[in-house]
Each structure stands twice: as structure tokens, then as C-alpha cells.
Amino acid sequence: MAPATSDRADQALWSLSDLDFGYGERMVLQRVSLELVPGRCYGILGPNGSGKTTLLDLLSGLLQPHAGRVTFRGRPLHSWPKKQLARRLALVPQDFMVRFGYTVREVVEMGLHPHLHRFASPTAADLALVDEALAATGIEELAERPVTRLSGGEKQRVAVARALAQRPEVLLLDEATSNLDIHHSLEILQLVRQRFERHGMQVVAVMHDLNLAALFCDHLIFLKGGQVLRQGPTDEVLTPETIAAVYGVEAEVRDNPFTRSRQVSFRLPAKP
């Protein structure tokens, strides 16, 4: 399913070794070692507080590890100039909030920022990119509306459009669809998946919903208590055993012909 990848280190997107991170005394991630390679759509899963978002922030360079090493494209992440990194990595946060009434178009245009010199105006090609991002996310009609007047689903689509206008090598999704209804969630995931398959945009997504993750991701990383408990191709690691170990719940996992993916079913725990 995933394009063939080589295991050569210089081909890796990220390489993490023995990463530690904590807030004060509280350790959030411990001894995390991972290799993320191109050509796979990654999902990071785990219970609340297992360090998913922290891991994403370490990948994006927003946070610095207390111990261990992170390299991106073979080069230590902290040595990347911020603006160069921003040309490669785009983030769609969980709740995209904009203060002040910027129009949708203005917000999407912000995605051009890492590619523009300080006083440069966007070129016609840049603006075409903005239009294309607006069209791809289906928010063209909203372009001149203040973003503060939009619904949650519309705001998330603005965040995705902005990330697309950023032309990133890798798109980082931080529970980008967790607060959306199923219609909007599927719409956004489908759009991102299409970019992944057709344009080779790499994806690392922190997700909450196991079934959406199974639909969307080729490779899952399960975190628990700040450590990587299991990781591997979705079809291998998404098992009742993994779910029991990570979430402590009983589940049934089946290959679903309708979704053409594995799907998980739960039941209420039996009364003690």
C-alpha cells in the first residue's frame, strides 16, 4: 500500500533517539526512539495525557527535548533556521482560533509568510496558490468573511487551507478533526489523504478516533505513559491486544469490507 521506502538514515524524515521531555518534575515523554520515513501516513494514538501532542511539538521544533536527539532530514532539528523549517512543516492545530476579524483570505495568505521576504508582496503565482487552497477546502464563498464569524468546522477548514498554502513537505495534524462532526471530519481527512497520495505531501497526524485513524493512516504509533508501546503498519498493530494494552478496554477488531480497512468495535464493560 505504501510506496517502497528505503531504510537509509538520510532518507528518514525524522529520527528520534532516546527522547526525554517533561514539564518541571512531571515527565511527559521518556526514552522515545522513532524513525519516521517518507511515503507513510503516520498516526499517533494514545490515551489522554500520553504525550501525543508533546511528541508532535517535538517533531515540529516548538519544544526542545530535555535529553536525546531529534534530526529532521538528517540534520539536528534545533539547527534548522525557523523560517526554513516553516517552509517544510505546517501544523493544523486542534482548535484554530484567530483573534481580531481577519478575513478568511487574509488568514490563508499568512501561509505564504515563510516563503516571502519581509516587505515582498505575494506574486500572482502565490495568490493563485491561495485561491487553490480556498477551493480545495471548499471555502471560496467565505473568502471575504471575518474568520471570527465562522463555525468551528469552517475555521478548521481555514486552518487546513492555510497549511496547504504553506506548501509543506510534511503536514502535522494535531487532532485536527476531533471537534468536528463526522461529515466535516471525513471531508478534511479525505482532502489530506488525497494530497498525500497525489502530491506526495507527507502526513503525521495525532488522532483520537481509532476507526478514523484506521481509515486514514498506514502506520500507527501507540503511546502510553510517555512511551511508545507499539508501532507498525496499521494492519499489524491495530489488534485487540494493542487496544487492551494501551487503553485498557476490551475491543473487537475486524477487516471491514465496507470501509476497506480494519475497524474497531467496543462494548460497555461488563458489570463487576
Add this chain to the structure above:
Amino acid sequence: MRPAAASALWLPLTGLLVFGVCFSATLGFLDVSIPDVVAILWARLTDQPLPAGVDPVAATVVADVRLPRILAAVLVGGMLGVSGAVFQAILLNPLADSYTLGISTGAAFGASLVIVLQIFGLMLPVGVSVPVFAFAGGVATLAVVLFLASGDRSLSSTSLILAGVIVSAILSAAIGFLKFLADEQVGIIIFWLMGSLAGATWPNIGLLAPVALFGTLVLLFHSRDLNIMATGDRAATSLGVQTVRLRTLLLATGTLLTSLAVSVSGIIGFVGLIVPHLLRHLVGPDNRRLIPLSFLTGGLLLLIADTITRAALPAEVPIGVLTALLGGPFFCILFKRRQRHGASDF
């Protein structure tokens, strides 16, 4: 649509400001015509003798008394408008201002200290020490506020404003103590704390003008990054904006502008709050337009207010009192409307 509104505002605002400066110079106890004002200005600038028919007394009054005060009003208003716009954009709070952060109070404390030290016989050169102490007071306040707020690494706007309120409460008490020490001469401090441009001189302009220009350019230089800050720290960082550095730099620049304005005029409230507010309604929140327009509008507003207290009112009312009396109710209306619309889309 909104960029057009911005460019439509440029010319009339600049024109109004130039006209306002000239017209305001004609007003006062002595009547001088606009052509005469222009002639006096031209003669002074080119260092040529006055044309015949212009009263030399009027020339002295216009050039040495009115003009420095008028220019100070424009510069102070502009600086307050710009710093207000920037503080609001950094703190993501349309109600933020140099007062919310305690910076004005800090600068006022620094300047009051000079006045009190003088009463106690410590002779400092006032022209230099008041701005220096005011700036030191503003910067020290900002440093304390940043230190208090830096418990959370990202300098969130809630902790910044809270720290500002705490520090400003302490400083107000300290100013109260200085007033108590000043005893009979408390009047000087009080008048100055209420804000007045009556004492503005050419050396003041020589100090204000380059700082106003430099500060505004620094802010303008970073205005696109500042726009992106509106989408939150994480999103801004992912676009390559170095949020902590940017916030520190812009807060320091805003503090410089505010402190120097305060050192010349005393505390003048509501200009920095209302001007960016109003403009955001007209031209949208883009700081690339908002910052220069805030300068022009703030300058124009304070010029009008100062001209009213100087030339129109029978007795000179402290300008800080006037702006608060006019601006306060206006702000209440904005605040109520904002609640009714239920959105933070200023």
C-alpha cells in the same frame, strides 16, 4: 474592500493633520492667519528674515510657544496610538493598552520621582532626567511584569495582563506616597499625572520625533509577523515566527514609545485604547495598515483635544482629564456593542 478603505484614509488623514497643525497655530490669545503661520514656519526653517507685515511678537508666540506644543500633541498622540495598536495585537486583547501592562504607571512613577527628588533639593537636569527616569520606570515595570508572567514559558496574554494589573496597583500606591512626600508641591505632580502638553519645548520635540519615527519603523518592519501572532503561538511558530523574541522586541519598542510620551505629557489615557479600536472597524486588523494609520489618527485626535483645552476652553483643563472624559463614554459604547455582537472580531 478593506485595503481600499485604508488607502482612502491615507490622504485625507495626512492632509487633515497638516491643516490641523497650521490651523491650531492660528488659535489662541493672539490671532494669526494661516498664511502668516506658513510664512513664519518657512522663515524659521530656511533661517531667513520674516517677511514684512508679520508681527514679530506673533512670530515668537507661534514659533516658540504654540508650535512645540502642537507638534508634541501630534507626536505624543501618534506614539500612544501606535503603541496601543501593538500592545493589543501582541496581547491578543483589544482592550489592552500601555495602562493594562502598567507601563504608563511605571513611567509616571519614574518621572514623579524626579519631581520629588527636586523638591528635596537633589538637583537633576529636568530636561534630561524626566525622560530618562520615565523610560527607566517603564522598562523596569515591563521587566517585572515579564518576570512575573514568565512562569509559563510562552508569556500568555492572561498572565501578562494579570502581572500588569498587580504591578500597576503597587506603583499607584508608590505614586501616592510620592505625592504625600511632595507635601505642598503636590500640585505639580498631580497636574502632570493628569496629563498636560503646556510645558512642551523644542528640545522635547527633538527627543520625541526621532524616537517616534524609529519606533514606528521597527513595529512596521515586524507587522506581518505581528499579524500571524493573532492565530496563537503554536500556529505562529509553525509559520516560522519566533514568538517569544518577537513579543519581547515589540513590547520593548512599545514601552519606549509610551515612556517617552509620558515623560513629556504625563498620563494621557484612552488614546492608545480607542484609536486602534476605531481603525480596526474601518480598515480591518492588518497591522501593516493599522500601525501607520494609528499614528496619524492618534496625532490628529490629541491635536484636536489639546487645541480645545488650549484655545477654546476658558480655563485650561488637563488634557488627560479631557481625553478620559470624552474617550471614556465612547469606549463604554464600543464595549457594550462588542458584548451585544458577542464576537471578539475587533
